[in-house]
Amino acid sequence: MNDDRDQRPFGQEGSEYHIVRPERERSAYSDADYRSAPRGGEVSYGYNPAHYYAGGEDDNCHRGQIGFRALLALCLAAVIAAGALGIGGLYLLTRDRREARQAGQGGLSDELYAQVRRSQDVEGPLAPVPAEGDAQPLPAEDIYIAACDQVVGVSTAGGQTANTGSGLIVTGDGYILTNYHVIESGYLQGLPITVATYDGTEYPAQVAGTESESDLAVLKIQADGLEPAVFGDAEAVSVGERVYVVGNPMQNLPYTMTRGTMSAQDRQIATEAHVTTNMFQFDAAVNRGSSGGPVYNAYGQVIGLVTAKYAATGVEGLGFAIPAADACAIANELITKGYVSGKAYLGLVLDNTFTPAVAQYYRQKPGAYVASVQADSAAEAAGLRAGDVITAVDGAPVDSADALVAVIRGYKAGDSAELSLYRGEDELTISVTFGEAAP
DSSP states (O other), X not given: OOSTTTTOSSSOOOOSSOBOOTTSOOOOOSSOOOEEOOOOTTOOOSOOOOOOOOOOOOTTSOTTOOOHHHHHHHHHHHHHHHHHOOOTTSEEOOSOHHHXXXXXXXXXXXXXXXXXXXXXXXXXXXXXXXXXXXOOOOOHHHHHHHHHHHEEEEEEEETTEEEEEEEEEOSTTSEEEEOHHHHHHHHHTTOOEEEEOTTSOEEEEEEEEEEGGGTEEEEEOSOOSOOOOOBOOGGGSOTTOEEEEEEOTTTTOOSEEEEXXXXXXXXXXXXXXXXXXXXXXXXXXXXXXXXXXXXXXXXSOEEEEEEEEXXXXXXXXXXXXXXXXXXXXXXXXXHHTSSOTTBEEOOEEEETTOOHHHHHHTTOOOSEEEXXXXXXXXXXXXXXXXXXXXXXXXXXXXXXXXXXXXXXXXXXXXXXXXXXXXXXXXXXXXXEEOEEOOO
16 A cells, blocks of 8 residues: 555555454454455354254253253354354454554545545546435346346466455446455566456456555456446435345355344444544445445445445444545546556655554654665655654644555645654654655
């Protein structure tokens, strides 16, 4: 992704949506953070119903009762089953958002999407349109028939990676919108990506552009005369109204339709790296492989892209989607330019091992430690040096590399800011004008 941590030599940057492996402890819902689940190998990380203990009845128990050993086994089995639950190909919700919000971090979606709309100098092909005033809700079967022309399967395979998900045809000449995490593993390994339509035709796909922070990607296939989706306004759908999801869950159940209701608007969903994205919540069933598929309103318009689901024992019906207006804004940038333009960039290589705890141990001020400065960058022009510790941006406190990157996301290329920093024992203030992040 295009931020100032891409080249830092300490630790492993990777995607901001860090992997949660199935053996790790699952966190409870807290409205509503998520992490990406692993994708690869032969192991299934999809939703698995709890497997209950099925042992024989204890001789000393009356019928209908469970003996102590059986009860203990039941509890152990339930714990094991709970630990095995996952959402491969979907994002898993975690409990980090409150801490992130209290720390003043996150806030990606409002700034990024507003920035995208400001910076677009080429109008893209995608735009949500309101349903006509006299429009009548469509039968679910008609929505499904239309969806079969618009929804595709997206897969990457080869090497150590095998992943499948869903996608959406957005132009008649072969642009496909999906989630970045659907293609991430294969894309980073240079593996082939395949798009399959309802009639079974398979097309090799090229990546037109990706935006990992908003978890969106656009693919391009060589095809004409495709049936593109019509986008609607998610905000025009009231809580309680009917919605429909069509996707390819569990790899072997393509073109599955589920239906439910709009559950809530404007959920700020945060990754473990404290990047937040605005999504709406719905209760139609989604599972591994549903990522990247559309959410339809009652008029057959796509109002969102399925991206996240909360999964835990005893929890059902908590799905999340990127609203169509936000998805279209990003997709237009990816289609017309290949990247999201206007994102602020400093040009620093940061040491993410310099945490507040490390700073306290060495009796230094906590902040973002500059490992090196890139040549011909905004940071070099401003006079930043290796060894500087940045502690604030325009007065907003910074106590780590992640915190600095999170704050910079609130700026766009060309904006100016005052950086507070320590250079040895000296406390300085340096003015900087942000450059633009390259693709």
